[in-house]
Amino acid sequence: MEVRNNLSPNFGMALRIKPEAVDALKRMSRSELETIEKAAEKIKDTQFWHLEIGQDGKRIISSPFADKYAGDTLAFKEPHDEFLTYSALWKGTQGLGYKEGDTVSGAIKFENKEAAMNAYKDLSKYFGGIEKDAKFVKYMDDRAIAKAEQNAAERAEREAICKKVNQMFEKYGVS
DSSP, rough: OOOOSSOOOOTTTTTTGGGHEEEHTTTTHHHHHHHHHHHHHHHOOOOEEEEOOOOOGOEEEOOTOOEEEETTEEEEEOOOOSSEEEEEOOOOOOSSOTTTTTTTEEEOOOSSHHHHHHHHHHHHHHOHHHHHHHHHHHHHHHHHHHHHHHHHHHHHHHHHHHHHHHHHHHHHHOO
16 A cells, blocks of 8 residues: 655745844854854754744744744643643734734644653753754644645545545446
8 A cells, every 4th residue: 555645845945034024133143143043953854844034133923824922922731642732922813713912722742641741851851942942843844744644644545545445346347
């Protein structure tokens, strides 16, 4: 059975610097710029989630699914199961029941509680800044990839079942 991913991932541009960010970046120190470059390197292969730098150097964590969170506003709750719960300020589409500036919550599902706890500890070691945002982007992207692969596998299984039923009907069907 072949598993195909029909989503169109976007490799190679996980860090996106908008034109209005250039002046703010020019005012940063060399070490701040190096930190941004290191973060960009860590997330360079993400497919679905990105980190944008915009007006005044403000960061936005975004996905192609209209989800956008203000960078440096992430908070996490210690997990009690396989879900790592987070909250952040919303910067995404307002038609989803949120308006810009609302605090929204979500969760990242991991394989088990231990994996969620490891991610929590990993993210908690940063007090904010681009490193924490980049780690979050990576975790969100890993989850989106896993979901896309699971959906593709389920579609392939449904297609295989339909094909099998059609073959059986051709062989054994009556009119």
